[in-house]
Amino acid sequence: MLGQNDISLQDNNESTLATTPLKPMGFGEILDTTFSIFRKHFTLFLGLVVFSIFGELAVYLLTDFSDSFFLRYFPLGIGIVIFVVTFSIIGIGGIVIGTGATYLSEEITIRSVLETTLQRFWQLLGSTFLWWLVVVGLTVTMIGIPFAIYFAVRWGLFLGAVMFEQPKVSHALRRSSELVKGTWWQMFGMLLAIFLFGELVHMILEISIGFILILTNLVGEIGFIDIIEWGLLSEPFENSTPFFYTILIVIHLCVFAISYPIWIIGITLLYFNQRIRKEGFDIETQARDTYC
Numbered sequence: 001m002l003g004q005n006d007i008s009l010q011d012n013n014e015s016t017l018a019t020t021p022l023k024p025m026g027f028g029e030i031l032d033t034t035f036s037i038f039r040k041h042f043t044l045f046l047g048l049v050v051f052s053i054f055g056e057l058a059v060y061l062l063t064d065f066s067d068s069f070f071l072r073y074f075p076l077g078i079g080i081v082i083f084v085v086t087f088s089i090i091g092i093g094g095i096v097i098g099t100g101a102t103y104l105s106e107e108i109t110i111r112s113v114l115e116t117t118l119q120r121f122w123q124l125l126g127s128t129f130l131w132w133l134v135v136v137g138l139t140v141t142m143i144g145i146p147f148a149i150y151f152a153v154r155w156g157l158f159l160g161a162v163m164f165e166q167p168k169v170s171h172a173l174r175r176s177s178e179l180v181k182g183t184w185w186q187m188f189g190m191l192l193a194i195f196l197f198g199e200l201v202h203m204i205l206e207i208s209i210g211f212i213l214i215l216t217n218l219v220g221e222i223g224f225i226d227i228i229e230w231g232l233l234s235e236p237f238e239n240s241t242p243f244f245y246t247i248l249i250v251i252h253l254c255v256f257a258i259s260y261p262i263w264i265i266g267i268t269l270l271y272f273n274q275r276i277r278k279e280g281f282d283i284e285t286q287a288r289d290t291y292c
Helices: 027-040 042-062 074-103 110-119 121-138 142-154 158-164 169-180 184-215 224-233 242-279 281-291
Strands: none
Touching: 027 042, 027 074, 027 184, 027 242, 042 074, 042 110, 042 242, 074 110, 074 121, 074 158, 074 242, 110 121, 121 142, 121 158, 121 169, 142 169, 142 184, 158 169, 158 242, 169 242, 184 242
């Protein structure tokens, strides 16, 4: 699936192979495997999430400009949007490929992951755009929200389909529908739990660091309520100094680097888990490895 390179991400004393055998997993096992893969290959995922960090930084800075920013600097605004989308897509695709490779016991490097990701960049972009177009478009009206939730779950496994199977937008969404069929409520619960778990990790880390800043008197007049609102809602602080604002951005991006890969790794493992349960992917893989 991924090409081999001469440069290894791991020391010779540490195996780059996943230790978890291919087998159907429950939700608890998916979470355990998510953290196991993230911990063992932290360097790999840290290198891949950097691309998403660039996009997140651009969004973070852009939201602090005035409402008239796009009207006054329209070409620059469009350029920033393109920058954000491009780097975010590369980061997401890279984490998906990295997760699949480590889970399937393939030796990889950041370079090989990025090469594969760039080969399927446009297909991943198209699938993501269509997912957002339908899901977000349906949430415009109250009556459309249930349909938005339905399609969000039905197409919730498209990342794995577009990155590991045929790189076609229609195929990715159709394959996700096939894998989710008959287990929609189960997938709804798992996808929601994985997403909320990643958000919970982010909020706990960010709020904890904020409390430490308060105890060390580094935040001036900022109080506990302000810190909680910052962690829960990403509410900016009023009248913060440029120095403190810079500290907040650095903290946010560091926490983002730790929490962001969690939900992508979890959804990718959920994709493989559905293939194992419904299609015998584990037996297929073992047979292929035996006769290759």
